[in-house]
Amino acid sequence: MEYYVVSLLNGTIYGLLLFMVSAGLTLIFGMMGVLNFAHASFYMVGAYLAYTLQKLLGFWPALVLSTLLVGVIGALVERYFLRRVHKFGHAHELLLTFGISFIIAELIKLIYGNFPVDYRIPKSLDFSAFTIFGASYPAYRLLMGSIALAMFALIYLLLTRTRVGIVVRSAIYKPKMAEALGHNVPMVFMGVFSAGAALAGLAGAVAGAFYTTNPNMALELGIMVFVVVVVGGLGSLEGAMLASLLIGLITSYSVGIDRSLADLCALFGARAWAEGVGGLMTLKISSLAATIPFAFMLIILLVRPSGLLGEKE
């Protein structure tokens, strides 16, 4: 029971974190048609910036400032890189962001070294929120979850209730038309790109303290976000939400399963055979936790190639 409840909480919070990053990716793709490979790099930059700044300013100011800085970096990337290759087509844009993500990773390695940095939860936030089945549950996790939720509420309100939101949505839907109506569409693009980057940066700043902050974190999270997007369907926020939560839960539950495929075979009386085969069959699910989301993606590709909420191909 304990395992189920705790895993549910952990999984949901990890899922929300994934959504914070994949939402920006999806929004940018829906609007500009660009798959931003560097999106997860913004997540990493957010974490490293927050790590550096919190030593000087304290945790909360660092959180805010690093979010803003990542937003600025995003705007610069859009303005001075992406916009220039726009004429070469989307594949080119993807490749460019791919190159940028590579450069960012190398720069981080150059500055901070190719190992995890000691970015920790501030003492003031390192307490337990409640005890559940005799185990304490870290408050910081709940904080991550609530920041993510607050962000969505904000974005949602911004997109649906404000004039800016209307312009953004129209620019997503019909850029030419919005331009003809006198809106500065390139500016809107830059704004959304920057906002998406800032969102990823915030996620990094918050999550970096809890998970590890290392030069590989962008790639690790980035791949997971791509899995989310393939599973959910690119360009659909609801799909991204659903898939993020699913992947979050799957990951967190699989960490706790001490069984293997051989145990499954045992149900059919084939344990001996399975153990004879060895390899994959006898591996515990928990040790495969990192692999399960990919397997899940393959299953989705089999049964519903266009993603859970993607349009049918």
Next chain:
Amino acid sequence: MNAPVLSLRNVHKSFDKAHIIRGVDLDLLPGERHAVIGPNGAGKSTLFHLISGQFAPSKGEILFDGHPIQGQTPQKINHLGLARSFQITNIFPRLTVFENLRIAVMQREGLQYTLWKIINRVRPVQEKTESLLERVRLEARRDTPAGELSYSEQRSLEIGMTLASDPKVILLDEPMAGMSKEETHYTISLIRELTKGCSLMIVEHDMDVVFSISDRISVLVYGEVIATGTPDVIRNDCRVREAYLGEEVCACA
């Protein structure tokens, strides 16, 4: 007479809530040249998409030689002997004109998975492609990337690719749009010549072309066939004139 090669039975198609094709019945007889006309947005192209397998109909049956083909993949339907052209030019823009045609020719020669032949040495394919190139009058542009052709040249190429595979049934979606008078003229004779022995369904806005080329005409308005008949019948059908020409002369409604 003969059984129809292609026949549509109460075919419907909706996109979300928009009901675009509303119960079409249509027969294409062997050897017939059948024009489909109708105002913009009537659903002519959508009808072609349904027949050729791009979309599955929401309801109804499409029979090819008596076998249902609705909802099958485009390649399956093509294998049965149906080829189509597209209203919006649909070619391989960075490949040469010759290459475009050769790819269209190759399929019938069963070279789809051939890894052990050098294509330039496959005589039948080369010869067929050359002759097709000549037919559509693009010899001079043989090695030009297709994307660099003028619009009307691309239309010719599109027709050439469609006719390359000796199909039984051919669907042409506004093949002559954007061509000059002379080109149109030539293309009509080309279509006449190349579609001998097969059945043709053609969408065209140019009434001269329609009336000169077709054995029968169907009029599609708002997703419904309001009339089918020989050119003479259609010319004098007052519902057609009302719907199509906007004339309010109908005395027989």
Next chain:
Amino acid sequence: MKYVRYLIAIAIILLGVLPAVLSQSLVNAATQMLIAVLFACAFNLLCGQGGMLSFGHAAYFGVGAFATIHAMGDGSVAGLLPTPMLPLAGACAGILVGIGAGWFSTKRSGVYFSMITLALAELLHSLAPHLKGMFGGEAGISGMRSPAWGLSFGTSTQIYYLTLVWVLASLAVLFLFTRTPVGRLTLALRENTHRLRFLGYEVHRLRVLVFVISAMFAGIAGSLQVINNESANYVVFDSHLSTVVVLNSYIGGVNVFLGPALGAAIMTFFGYAVSDLTRSWLLYQGILFVFVMMFLPSGLSGLRQLWLGVRRSLSVSVLVPIVAFSCVAGLMLIGGVIFSVEILQRIFSQDYQSLLVTAGSAAWPSVSLFGCDWPPGSLLTWIVPLVLVIGGSILVKVVKKKFHTLNEATATPDTEIPLPCAAEDLPDINKLHHVERDSA
């Protein structure tokens, strides 16, 4: 086209006599280059020709490598295949894994394809360390080449020739492939899958076929790597290798058959040459890639086209100063970038940082670079790169302007200078995606 043949013949002869004039370690580097060349060409079959941008090609290189190490034997156990035939094991593994992975990933096109290939490679990467029997865990597996066919395969020269033969044969096959019906269809896959369907082609099957062939040659490349190293470790599945092959291919230019080969050869060579001089080679590689993507979209092999284009309207005497000034500008920019990166690298290095801690509040000690000492506190240290970069940029602007005025003066409408690469010269992934979307 004749002179291309001569060039290739000369190159092959040069490659043949190379070991006679080079040192052992250079011969080793040349072997690495050949492997990288083959891998890039295998990748480009899928990417440049088939329009399927794979971000996870290390997977097929890797399975080729492991299949070979298992087939090689380790001195005590005899190998399954004689040493020169070992790449066959890599090819088979590439084919088998390629069928599975290709079947899944080619279900989607465009950016989805890229993401799926990335995820599949990561799947292998995360799984491999757990499967000790197959991938040897953290330690990896090592083997030993056994003598065969009267050759010992004990020297790097012999390995070089073995690699050379396999790479040249593979390239020849890859080239001939472009002339086969499937090879032509591969290009059509890149251009317009939608139309292919309506011409009666089974697009998914074709794509899997192309994927498998590409994976097969990637497997051969991985195999050659193992023959060279006599060991394999699961880190080959790391994204690094997949990334590098993308960078190399595009730097070389994916629109020309040997473009990726050029890129891979140059980059591998430089990587080897500067490995003692800098720790930031990967960063430079990334910067070069981004630069190419922005300003030279058809890669280094596009330069020839560019030159031919310009030559058509401008005389050499006009062009020489322009080229000279461009080179100066380029060198200044490169100098500025290298200077900044190296200074930063030294300042942020752990040694220096711990030096800072011991130095306490005293002035920061100087760092040495290019044989001089540069105190981080002094203005000069920062002015040098700044001047180089700004000067270079201004020079670029000037040259560009000059070039444009020259062009306008001489260009009549029909001698307009073609850009090195038109927008549609690259697989427009997104376009494919949209086309895909509206087919049934």
